Amino acid sequence: MKILVTGGAGFIGSNLVRRALAQGWEVGVLDNLSTGYRANLDGLDVELFEGSLLDPDLLARACSGVEAVVHLAALGSVPRSIVDPVSSHLTNATGTLLVLEQARRSGVGQVIVSSSSSVYGMNPALPKSEREWVRPMSPYAVSKLAAEQYTLAYQQSFGLTTLAFRFFNVFGPYQRAGHVYAAVIPKFVDALLADEPLVVFGDGTSSRDFTYVGTVCEVLLAAVRGRVTSPEPVNLAFGTNTTLLNLIAALTEATGLTPEVSFQAPRSGDVPHSQADSTRLRTLFPDVSPVTLTEGLRHTLDWFRELTG
Template sequence: MEFVRGKKILVTGGAGFIGSNLCEKLLDLDNSVVCLDNFSTGKRSNIESLLKDSKFSLIENDIRDISVCHAAVSGVDIILHQAALGSVPRSINDPVTTNDVNVSGFLNMLVAAKEERVDRFIYAASSSTYGDSEALPKVEEKIGKPLSPYAITKYVNELYADIFNKTYGLNTIGLRYFNVFGRKQDPDGGYAAVIPKFIKTLINHESPIINGDGLHSRDFTYIDNVVQMNLLALSTSDPNALNQVYNTAYGERNTLNDLTNWLQKYLSEYDAAINGIEIKHGPNRQGDIPHSLASIDKAKRLLGYDPKFDFKKGLEETVKWFWENR
């Protein structure tokens, strides 16, 4: 499939980890990119190099203000909605703010997209929507009950997107991200994702702490696979591929113990002492899903998805980036 070129695309949360990688790729494909970000979790350093590009513009503001959403959407062809407050623990500690951003902010963006007659609205959904379903692999049509406020907000996004298609004719595609990792991911703060956090901890010769016995498993998904899925979603001309939700993953699972073993292996190529660092274990984390593994058959069939990076290859690239940018 030919990826879109020459379009005007809004990326909300464009200074975040996933959003900034998307902005970069869209500019490479000769699109104009509008980045909307309030920098609550996004970083200026992620988009610093893009600010010099005449086809890139930044709106520093908040999706919780509907007038901001209207202004950002004006004249745009496609929206990639990445703005959200991630993290299960954050949502447990502060469900109100998580809901304000992830539900009210999402609804603001949908309303603006509808009223500005945007061609397509692609949004970041989440594997947390599978909740307490124990079935593996996860298939899009079978979910359980949510296990956290964050999971509820991301499921509500899917329900709203479906209603906006059926009621107003807005074309949407939801991408259920599975544990995305890679370059530009924030290793700092109380809600940092496990991979960048563990990489930084090991580089500092400190012991990572795994929640539980380390046997929980995840379908860790490298950023370039996620970028490919977004590009396919915004480029597809197949009407059957629209107004769907897709797992965005690699389709294999690894335990947290596997993760630390591979991190030590790859990091020790730069610093041999890292191989001897002790891995510690703490209590299980509330709201965590024990096992996660995606079926990516639907994305392959309807979008032509073909992920290029397995877990190890993606992890090796990620370790290299963090080492060079430490």
């Protein structure tokens, strides 16, 4: 099996690359290293195509001889998209379209694309089903909705085997803090271990469906192995609902450290609550058992401690 992982030097991508290599697969990585890290691939037997999705020649070379593409490359973060909506659109929407088109031209057998739970936006329903209406609240969310819809359109228009996953809040090793657009768990862990205040936007009652990266990778690899497809998006989360206050309590219990919490005004574009209806996911992948938040936080803390020495 030969696969291409776009964004393979990033957080989810590098975890996926490791697991694919462990199964004896041949792996190529396309990454411009704008948010990924070359160090994430150190010691791994991969072919790195360094550059942009928007470079047609590079994309063609990366897709040559590939059986499946797992398209994870994206410019993440709601706040970043509000500062620079055009860059988010070009990477997430246009970039996905170019990946799909090159896969079609290159005869790639399957394309799996990462969308986002942010597409649900203003829809208050919990849990959120794939057939619920969507109302994105940020340029990032709009760009991911475009990406998933292009993915489904290529399935219907060209017969390309595709699968669009709506990722929720993925966390785990190789998800770094230390930058303004870092996700909440690495930011909390980094601050907690450094004895710094944990910054909470809002009153801490906003909630998320946190999913451990190892579970996400298990689903992605199962999708490639089984050539799984779906005419609709599929939530990739298991229906948990954890408030930020509960997350802080879990980190406190896991570390024995009691953090100071700094409450600040809510951020524009942030969704207050997020929880997946996992019915479709469990139907397609009945053998996948999710790693619990407690266990996932333990693995994450171990990685952070190793990183910081």
